[in-house]
Amino acid sequence: MIKKLAFILSIxxxxxxxxxxxxxxxxxxxxxxxxxxxxxxxxLLSLSFYRKYK
Structure with a gap:
């Protein structure tokens, strides 16, 4: 859930x-x-959260 949200926010x-x-x-x-x-x-913050939870 957090991973998907971080990816959408980064886009x-x-x-x-x-x-x-x-x-x-x-x-x-x-x-x-x-x-x-x-x-x-x-x-960049959103992408870092995405990579952290990936």
Whole structure:
């Protein structure tokens, strides 16, 4: 159960990371880089939980 939840959360956060990176590139880098960095941190945490319970 935890393994599946961590995997789904990691996929969601990876998609949000790429969406944030696209938003940054679309605005020419004038917006905060946190739109891509914060979801990537949560994606890495989710992937580490997934690997721990695998």
């Amino acid at each position: 969601i956060f990876i998609i949000l990371t790429f969406a944030g990176a696209g938003y940054i590139l679309f605005n020419g880098g004038k917006v905060n880089a946190g739109y891509a960095c914060v979801p990537m941190v949560f994606a």
